[in-house]
Amino acid sequence: MLKRVIAILLVVIFVFGVFPGLISWADYLKKEPAYQFVVDGEVWFTIADRKALEEIITDYQRQFLAKVDPHAEIKKISFVQDVQVVPTEVRKDQLDSIEYARERIYAVENEAVEITIKKGDNFWNLARAYNITVADLEILNPDVDPHRIYPGEKLVVSPFNPVLDVLIELENTVVETVPFTIQYQRNNNMFAHEKQIIRSGVEGEKEVVYHITLRNGYQDTLEAIKETVLKEPVNAIVRIGTRTTVVRGGRVNYGVVQGKRISSAYGWRIHPITGQRRFHDGLDIAANHGNAVYAYTDGRVIEAGWNGGYGNCILIDHGNGLRTRYAHLSRIDVRVGQQVKVGQRIGAVGSTGNSTGPHLHFEVIKNGKTQNPLNYL
């Protein structure tokens, strides 16, 4: 009797205990198709849902296109690191969750460092204070016009740096102006400060194709790969006197300052990455800090002092609706109401206000509207 009971018990234990155990054990050992996310040879995680993984990767990479011109053509999106999605087979308990996968992909090494612009800040001083170059400051803030920054606005001074770096290759086509040149005709019957415009210059237009690479959304390389002139510029012809009364010396004489080169022309400029349009209402002449700035022609000083983004600034009225402005000065040598003569020293080159380095921002205003200063120099 007892033996029978034991035998039945054993059968019951086997059927309801061990057998299901064997089934779940087999189930446990069973491998399923999965995908390993491998970065530089290291397996970061393994998940079953390939489509979900691809969506995470695409979303992650696309976040770096937020500030890019929607007209730009995306050529390629990739990772700096060697990233591979490798098919494999694993047990269920070896799979990672989608949440974990997302966490690993979105991991950050350094968050971006943002500062708040204070009164008197400019790109030049900020770049020095945060130990980066003005060019890098512009790259970190492509949507900020260095000439138009205001107290309270935010500026990135150290880039967002994720663990997984994204490279984006794109091409963008923008229309840019072609500056005109000035042809001088020398005339010995006129004084050196006298000039006569024989023909005004007109800027041309060109289409420029830029090849751009972005690293984590920031410009890495930017190169003009093709330029097509749409409209040729018309060069200006100016007759100038050669009878010298004022000696200004130096390399390039722009009439109002001894400069190195024109660092920013007058007119519209389209940012090749963001596609934003900006208007520059003057001519920027890069020059050494402290170089003398001269009055364009005879006139009366109507403004002399601090003027927001212009920094130390002078405005001269020359009569007949013509005014000239001189901005970012390091010093001002005239006062409001003072009469000035052509070629008279009025101040010195600086980098005050919204300036990216020592230069003279020279503006010509005719009947209240800014003009291309190249037509006046």
Ligand SMILES: [Zn+2]
């Ligand atoms: Zn300027």
